[in-house]
Amino acid sequence: MLIDPRLELPVLTAPLRLEPGARRLIVRLPSKRLELPVIQLKDPRLPALRRLVGSREAQVILAPFLTKAAKQVIEAAGWGWIDASGSAHVAAKGVFVHVEKPARRDRIHGRLVVPPQGERIVRLLLDHYPSSARLSDIAVETKLDKGYTSRMLKRLRQTGLVTYESRLPVEVAFPAELFELWRTTPRRVVESKWHFSKPSRLHLLAKEIQRHAGESRAAFTGPFASSLLVGHMEVERIDCYLSDVRLAARIGEQLGGERTDRGSNVTFLSHRDPGVLTIGTSHRREFDVASVSQVYRDTLEIGRGREAELANEVRRQLLRW
Secondary structure (H helix, E strand, O other): OOOOOOOOOOOOOOOEEEOOOOOEEEEEEOOEEEEEEEEEOOOOOHHHHHHHHOOOOOOEEEEOOOOHHHHHHHHHOOOEEEEOOOOEEEEEOOEEEEEOOOOOOOEEOOEEOOOOOHHHHHHHHHHHOOOOEOHHHHHHHHOOOHHHHHHHHHHHHHOOOEEOOOOOOEEEOOHHHHHHHHHHOOOOEEEEEEEOOOOOOHHHHHHHHHHHHHHHOOEEEHHHHHHHHHOOOOOOOEEEEOOOHHHHHHHHHHOOOEEOOOOOOEEEEEEOOHHHHOOOOEEEOOEEEOOHHHHHHHHHHHOOOHHHHHHHHHHHHHOOO
16 A cells, blocks of 8 residues: 655645655644644555545545546545645645646656657557557557567556566556546647538548548547447547648548538547557448547547447447456
8 A cells, every 4th residue: 555665755835744754744834733644555546545535534645646536536535635746635624725736748747648659558558458468569569669668668657557577468457547647648639620511421421531541541539430339329520530631631622621610520630649540440330440449538538418428338348447
């Protein structure tokens, strides 16, 4: 349960201070001084957090990273929290302190940001969970060199969500938390929105988009791709990765589309890493579809209402975490 001693303890701003050893948190206010016991958690998973906050009196949880859902569980129980970025929340005995530290350029909420090509590794690990794979196999499947793959896996290991040792298979300890970490990374895409009046059926339009993309490839994502994967509902829009914005403009014009910021039914996406078009993709119902975990993420972020239900159906049927 103790935090990794190699982890750099957060720098807290007044009125908060951690005692040496980080066993207690001191809150110093002009009219009050409060000491609260601290529990150090290396792996703050939601099930463990729910059991913990329901089993003892309120304390403060110190963890390298806490998802939004984890913070909500802790705060609802009247506990406090601190993460590795120095952000903190304390609400106890008439004291309320909430500190949000801005993300560092190379970190978000105390965690390393996943670089564009590194997303290939995250997608592969999430797509194939609970299966494990060796570094050499991951490098081959993601088309990355072994040196980059090794460095990325070591960075992921620092999060506590992935276990990785030389010559042993790489395993994901907490896939849901790894997905939440990935979601904190900004989407590296340039969007191009279009409206098409003909053909009226989305599947026919998607076929034309795929045909015009040709060898440059198109990879469908979002609600349209989710509907291809699980067949749960009819959707009213197409989201599609293409190699670059110039190809998007050419296809849009060739198919008689009109660029628009409102009322669009097609969004072309150009990702900073072209690997999104080929790595982890599959062929479903005559269409090339992006990685399942990429489709799930995009549907969650793009979709609203029933489309969010569609994303959950993708996770239930195709992702094992």
